[in-house]
Amino acid sequence: MASLIQKDRLWWHITVLVPYLWLLLFFLLPFGIILKISLAEPILAQPPFSPTFDDTGTLSITADNFAFLFSDKLYALTYLKSVIMAAAATICCLLLGFPIAYGIARSQPRTRSLLLLLIVLPFWISFLLRVYAWMGLLGNYGVINNFLMWLGITEQPMQILYTDFAIFLGLTYSYLPFMILPLYATLERMDLDLVDAAMDLGASRTTAFWDITWPLARAGVIAGCMLVFIPAMGEYVIPFLLGGPDALLIGRVLFDEFYVNRDWPLASAVAIMLLLLLVVPIVILQKNQARDAEQAT
Amino acid sequence: MNSTRNPCFIRIRGVSKLFGDFVAVDNVDLDIAQGELFSILGGSGCGKTTLLRILAGFEKPTTGRVEIDGVDVTDIPAYDRPVNMMFQSYAIFPHMSVEKNIAYGLRKDKVARAEIAKWVDEVIELVQLGDFRKRNPEQLSGGQRQRVALARALIKRPKVLLLDEPLAALDKKLREHTQFELMNIQHELGITFVVVTHDQEEAMTLSTRIAVMDKGRLLQVGEPKEIYEYPETRFVADFIGTINTFDGQVSAVDEQHIHVDCETAGGDLLAFNEHELKPGDKVCIAVRPEKIFISREPPENNEDIRVKGTVDDLGYLGNLSLYRVRLESGKVILVSQQNRQRSAKRSIEWEEQIWVSWRPRSSIVLVN
Numbered sequence: 001m002a003s004l005i006q007k008d009r010l011w012w013h014i015t016v017l018v019p020y021l022w023l024l025l026f027f028l029l030p031f032g033i034i035l036k037i038s039l040a041e042p043i044l045a046q047p048p049f050s051p052t053f054d055d056t057g058t059l060s061i062t063a064d065n066f067a068f069l070f071s072d073k074l075y076a077l078t079y080l081k082s083v084i085m086a087a088a089a090t091i092c093c094l095l096l097g098f099p100i101a102y103g104i105a106r107s108q109p110r111t112r113s114l115l116l117l118l119i120v121l122p123f124w125i126s127f128l129l130r131v132y133a134w135m136g137l138l139g140n141y142g143v144i145n146n147f148l149m150w151l152g153i154t155e156q157p158m159q160i161l162y163t164d165f166a167i168f169l170g171l172t173y174s175y176l177p178f179m180i181l182p183l184y185a186t187l188e189r190m191d192l193d194l195v196d197a198a199m200d201l202g203a204s205r206t207t208a209f210w211d212i213t214w215p216l217a218r219a220g221v222i223a224g225c226m227l228v229f230i231p232a233m234g235e236y237v238i239p240f241l242l243g244g245p246d247a248l249l250i251g252r253v254l255f256d257e258f259y260v261n262r263d264w265p266l267a268s269a270v271a272i273m274l275l276l277l278l279v280v281p282i283v284i285l286q287k288n289q290a291r292d293a294e295q296a297t
Numbered sequence: 298m299n300s301t302r303n304p305c306f307i308r309i310r311g312v313s314k315l316f317g318d319f320v321a322v323d324n325v326d327l328d329i330a331q332g333e334l335f336s337i338l339g340g341s342g343c344g345k346t347t348l349l350r351i352l353a354g355f356e357k358p359t360t361g362r363v364e365i366d367g368v369d370v371t372d373i374p375a376y377d378r379p380v381n382m383m384f385q386s387y388a389i390f391p392h393m394s395v396e397k398n399i400a401y402g403l404r405k406d407k408v409a410r411a412e413i414a415k416w417v418d419e420v421i422e423l424v425q426l427g428d429f430r431k432r433n434p435e436q437l438s439g440g441q442r443q444r445v446a447l448a449r450a451l452i453k454r455p456k457v458l459l460l461d462e463p464l465a466a467l468d469k470k471l472r473e474h475t476q477f478e479l480m481n482i483q484h485e486l487g488i489t490f491v492v493v494t495h496d497q498e499e500a501m502t503l504s505t506r507i508a509v510m511d512k513g514r515l516l517q518v519g520e521p522k523e524i525y526e527y528p529e530t531r532f533v534a535d536f537i538g539t540i541n542t543f544d545g546q547v548s549a550v551d552e553q554h555i556h557v558d559c560e561t562a563g564g565d566l567l568a569f570n571e572h573e574l575k576p577g578d579k580v581c582i583a584v585r586p587e588k589i590f591i592s593r594e595p596p597e598n599n600e601d602i603r604v605k606g607t608v609d610d611l612g613y614l615g616n617l618s619l620y621r622v623r624l625e626s627g628k629v630i631l632v633s634q635q636n637r638q639r640s641a642k643r644s645i646e647w648e649e650q651i652w653v654s655w656r657p658r659s660s661i662v663l664v665n
Contacts, residue, residue: 193388196355199375200382201449202405211401215392 031275038065038268049264065269075253075270079277082250085164085239086232089171090179093228094221096172097179101220102213104180105187116184119177131170131241138166138242166242167249171232178231179224186220187213222285230278250274303366306331306489307352307457312361313513314347321347322358323513329506331366334483334490336500339510340536345493346385348510349459352491353382366456376405381455385462387446389434395445396421396430402453416452423482424448440471447479451486458483460492464499476502497537501525509533525585531663534583541589541630542663543582547574554657557582561628567602568660581663586633588659591620591645596654603654606630608647620645622653 039061040049054060069075104115122130137143138161145157160166190213198208214221236251243249250270257267307329314322322344329335337345350356351363354375362371370378381402390398396417403413421430424444429437437445443463450458463479464472480503483490494500500507501521508518509532517524517533528534531542543566545559555574556565559582566582574580590596596603609629610621613636620632632653645651 191386191388193384193386194390196353196375197382197384197388197390197449198401198405199355200353200380201402201453202376203401204374204376207405212390 034268034271037264038272039063040265042263042265047264048262065265066273068266069269069273074248075273078248078250078253079273081248082233083277085167085171085249086229086235088168089175089232090225090229092168092172093176093179094225097176097183097224098217098221101180101183101187104184105190106192119180122177127174128237130174131237134166134170134173134242135161138169161242162244162247164243164247167239167247170238170242171235174238175228175232178227182223182227183217183220186217190216222289226282233278234274302331304328304330305364306333306366307491308362308364309348309352310362310364312348312351312358312363314344314351314356315359320513322351325361325513325515327508327515327518329489329491331489332487333505334480334492334503336492336494336504336507337510338494338497338500338507338536340495343510344513345495345510346461347513349382349461349491349493352457353380353459354378379456380459381450381453381457382459383446383450383461383463385465387442387466389437389442389445389449391434393434394430395426395432395434395437398434398445399430399448399452401449406453420448420452423451423485439466439468440475443467443475447482451482451488454486455488457489457491460490462494463492465494465496472499479503501537509536511536526661528583528661528663531581531583531665534661534663538585539631540583540585540661543628545580545582547576547578547580550574550576555580555662557662561624561626562604563624563626564604566660567600567657568662569657570662572662572664574662574664579665581665583661583663584630584655584659585661586619586631587635589630589632589653589655591622591632591634592652592654593645593649595652598654601654601656602660603652606651606653608645608649608651611645611647622651624653 036052037049040052041062041064042048043050050060052059052061100119104112104119107115135142139145140157140159140161142161144160145154148154149157194212194216195208198212199205203211234251234254235249236255239247239249239252240255243252254267254270254274257263257270261267305328307327309325309327312322312325313320325348337348339345347356351358352365354370354373354377358371362369364370365379370380390401393401399420400413400417403416408416417430421427424447426441426444426448429441434442434445443466447463460479464475467475476499479490492500492503494503504521506518506520507524509516509524511532517529519527524533525537528537528540534540534542543557543559543562545557545562545566547555548558548565549556550570553569554567555570556567557580558564559566562582568582572580604624606622606624608620609623612619616636618634618636620634621629622632623629630653
């Protein structure tokens with residue numbers, strides 16, 4: 001008996017250990033390395049940054065990289081632009097995704113699985129290919145411009161590709177499924193009688209939506225927004241392929257610092273700032289949710 | 298209530314509802330009086346819930362009109378009707394406390410805060426939820442959730458309260474208790490209740506009148522006693538309680554009685570002629586198990602219908618004993634007898650030859 005319990009405890013420890021080990025190996029450790037590099041100085045060597053401890057064994061770190069991030073307005077602007085872009089895409093995904101998810105959740109069970117399949121179907125094609133396809137659609141002599149000119153709406157092709165609008169379009173298109181799926185999951189579980197009950201008690205259709213459907217879908221809305229906003233913030237491929245040369249988003253800057261300027265310490269500092277920018281609001285949000293949950297009980 | 302109550306408080310005229318090709322409600326005419334506790338009884342898919350949802354305003358009838366208290370509400374949306382509903386799932390808002398759930402209807406009507414508090418207190422007392430008012434729905438038991446749903450639907454003092462299977466989710470003991478509580482509340486407030494249920498026992502104890510539905514049609518409307526003792530169709534006879542049926546043909550008619558030749562009964566069965574039948578008409582004779590007597594000796598009363606049989610099976614239920622009796626024709630009928638004598642011995646045993654008998658008045662004549 002005692003040994004059985006011990007065995008159980010052992011297994012329990014192992015199962016709990018696995019995710020922690022995973023986080024340690026693939027998150028905390030790389031993060032430590034990046035942090036270490038961000039506190040070093042760039043040098044022309046292999047690897048291209050100064051060691052944390054110099055020849056005499058004393059600690060040699062510097063906050064210069066972070067200071068530089070704050071002194072050069074370019075970085076602040078880039079962060080800001082990335083936030084705006086990601087936020088715009090997130091809002092647009094929510095506005096499009098909510099009615100779609102709602103429609104799927106309320107459709108007949110048989111059509112429902114078909115509709116869900118259609119939502120995930122794009123994943124069967126490489127992400128890169130799909131972004132390339134947008135280049136073909138948006139280009140000066142691409143499908144959209146040709147169609148507009150054929151209709152006679154414009155004489156000259158409109159510049160759509162290589163604009164911020166193209167990035168916004170690409171982000172919205174690529175991340176829409178990540179909004180729809182968690183929203184669908186919460187809406188599908190919701191008891192339809194609740195909306196009827198609200199209307200029965202005097203709420204109009206719109207009021208019932210805001211009183212019942214929206215608050216109950218909140219968990220899905222938050223999950224969807226995070227799933228869209230976070231990767232959209234650091235997106236590299238879409239701004240690179242669809243954006244103009246001046247479309248400086250954080251992912252692009254990160255890439256350039258690492259590979260073009262080979263300034264690994266500065267690039268690491270950029271990465272750490274990006275992480276902070278993403279983690280802090282999430283932590284605040286989760287604290288709020290935990291407090292709400294506590295109040296609820 | 299009093300004698301001035303309106304007999305056509307709810308007036309349903311020619312109401313049909315189609316979902317695609319499927320006829321959910323088929324040309325229903327129904328009047329429900331003010332202050333009634335009216336039950337709509339039927340199996341699943343018979344259209345009873347659709348009819349209730351039409352009254353609530355969630356479904357628009359394909360044809361027909363609905364009037365409540367003299368006002369045609371057919372085109373009035375759910376939120377503007379003087380009607381509230383208690384859902385089968387209770388539909389308690391999971392993100393609101395008991396109190397907020399109950400106050401929701403008044404808040405939507407923009408009632409003043411103080412007024413709301415007063416009404417909430419009153420209705421919480423009525424359903425005895427005082428200790429739970431600050432709780433969240435997930436902390437409530439099934440019975441408490443049912444009370445919240447009831448309180449929430451009652452607080453706006455609707456002219457009609459619709460209840461969709463109000464007791465189905467409760468266990469047996471609680472169901473019986475709640476049944477009487479519902480009746481008391483209904484009596485106290487004088488609100489017209491329309492209850493949808495599949496449970497005939499529930500309908501019988503609760504209601505002033507019952508409507509039996511099948512396949513979207515209203516088969517019979519009447520007081521519980523009428524429905525039980527005078528069913529008009531085989532479906533109603535079968536659905537309410539248990540019944541033994543004998544198909545046959547009218548062989549002779551005298552002043553009062555008809556003689557029906559039933560092969561399965563091995564001869565003529567006697568019944569009162571309530572339908573002005575003629576010889577040759579095909580009818581069905583139905584008898585309730587508790588109207589049948591069982592005895593070892595042939596019954597003396599010559600008026601009674603007498604048939605010989607053997608006891609196939611018997612069950613002792615405490616207050617009752619149930620017998621399955623095989624008649625000579627091979628047909629098996631159900632007989633129930635009250636256990637009036639306190640005795641550990643069984644009077645009638647398995648495989649015993651016995652007589653079953655009943656009064657002609659107990660024979661129900663069903664005309665197909």
